Amino acid sequence: MKRADIKRRPLADTVLTALEPESVEYREPDGQGLYFRVKPDGNKSWQLRYKNAAGKWPFHGLGGYPAISGTKARELAAVARKEISNGIYPADKKAAKKAAIATANTKTFLIVAEQWFEFKQSKGLAESSLRKIRTYLDKDILPALGDKLLDDITREDCRKLQQSLEARDAHNVAEKCRSWLNQIFGWAIGCGLTDNDPASRLADIAAAAPPTKQFPHLLEPELPEFLQALRACTSRTPAKTAVWLCLWTASRPGNIREAEWAEFDLDAALWTIPGPKMKVRGRSAHVVPLPRQAVEALRSLRCITGRSRWVFPGNGAVNPFMSENTINTVIANAGFKGRLVGHGSRHTARTLLAEHEWSEDFRKEQTAHAKPGMEGVYDKAQYLPQRRVMMQWYADYLDCLADGMTPAQRANFDSRVNVVEAMK
Structure with missing residues (x-):
């Protein structure tokens, strides 16, 4: 307007x-x-x-x-x-x-917590991790403890904070806040600001968390219905494109929402996610090959959001990029609320690619999962040519599922799995 x-x-x-x-x-x-x-x-x-x-x-x-x-x-x-x-x-x-x-007294918990946060920033912690810490500092930890002097905070104060989080079934948040409290007091002790360590035994009295559930995701027989519904969905173009990118790249929804136009080379069909944005600590930049469908969608989207720094801009300085709920709202509008969430698309991709026997190395590198033990130290292979072939195969396979896969088409797709010649 x-x-x-x-x-x-x-x-x-x-x-x-x-x-x-x-x-x-x-x-x-x-x-x-x-x-x-x-x-x-x-x-x-x-x-x-x-x-x-x-x-x-x-x-x-x-x-x-x-x-x-x-x-x-x-x-x-x-x-x-x-x-x-x-x-x-x-x-x-x-x-x-x-x-x-x-x-003000420089030894209030608020002042010390802010100094600790600046210390974490200086250590190069991932932006996504810093935002998470900032959110729960402001929402839960500082309202409970911020005005207290560091030496006056008791185990009872920390216990009440932990119990308030458990009372709303936020066990994962309670665990993270417990870790951050320990880090704040540990940092303060190391700096000579206090000898008080009231958060050190919180894990011993933590309530048992319910069993971890997998993110809702779809298996191959369910995909045709969803893909057809997503095509027909009337959600706005940026929001729909974000969902398609979840499918086409198997990337984390957070990385997609926070994507910047400067990270994309559409001519080379590559998206380079900076290391600080990656979930895995100490990881270098992660290069994501873009299938043809993703490149076309992003070129179209650039006509809409190209003036912004962000591929999926939000509203104002407080919310500069797309909100966490937008992707799941599109999925719900397509009729799949409770059956799929944005992060579940990663499970869907890993499962389908594994069922068609794509190399585990290619799959792990595409989803940027940390490699265990010494393998993670020495194995720096990115398998970019192979992943480019794999993700184009996957995007084409999704299109074919949406259009109605025939047995002959399925056999043709399976004949091209891990084909070395196609990857040169």
């Missing part, structure tokens, strides 16, 4: 979502000094313009959209305007808060 098409204000949610970026940043007035800012990369946010004590008119950020809705932005603007009328200016308030943090 173009700015010229706006008919009324305050701006409706449909307008906020539909407003298109332009070559330069612009602001649309919502009313009473509130503005909706749209950047060239598609990021959207709210700003309040106000007159400060010096008579100048600065902008004060209220947060990104859609994390901050129109209704919420107007509420925040009303609060800020009231404070301004009482002589409390946003810039001064922000400076005071920053000064308070700077002069």
Whole structure:
């Protein structure tokens, strides 16, 4: 939607979502000094313009959209305007808060946890791992312990945090938070900040987690129905393309959602995922061969999202790329909720390729699984030519399943499995 098409204000949610970026940043007035800012990369946010004590008119950020809705932005603007009328200016308030943090006791759990997080960043931890840590620090750990002095945190405090996570059946999160707590206190002890170690025995009192379940995935007899439903699904093109990439590449949904256009060489039909984005610690960049179908879909998608850094852009700075639920929502819209999830497409690919006796080495390298023991140290083979053949075979096989596989076609596909000549 173009700015010229706006008919009324305050701006409706449909307008906020539909407003298109332009070559330069612009602001649309919502009313009473509130503005909706749209950047060239598609990021959207709210700003309040106000007159400060010096008579100048600065902008004060209220947060990104859609994390901050129109209704919420107007509420925040009303609060800020009231404070301004009482002589409390946003810039001064922000400076005071920053000064308070700077002069706060440097041994609160919050301060130490942030220092530990910066340490983890400096060690080159994968971006996906850092985001996960950041999420659960902000959501669970810091609300429970952040204001406490490091020396004052007790085993009871840590036990209550663990039990609160177990109470919502988040056993995997509890295990990760337990590990991070141990790392934070271990780092603090190593830095000489404390001798307190209240998280060290949490594993001994952890509730038993339910048996681990495999991600829902499809076997070959179920694929024709799903592939036909996905073709007919009316979800938006970027979201559908993300699901197809899950199928065509057997890559992790997280890597697909976070993919950047700079990582793709469509002429060479290659996607190079940087090492820091990979789940396996210390792994170098992972090169993914793209079948013809994926290249064609990405070329079409570039006409839609090519102006963004991200292949699958999200909404604003808070959510710069596609959300975690989008891929599974498309699958649900195709009628397969509970039968398949995005990550399950990796199980589907591994199973089908194994049943047709593709080399285990090729399969493991395609899905970027860590190799055990010394094999992982010495075996650096990427099998790129072989994987290119294998994944084109797989994409063609999926097309044939969707169109209706004949026995003769199946026999032809099986005759080309692991054919060395085809891989040269």
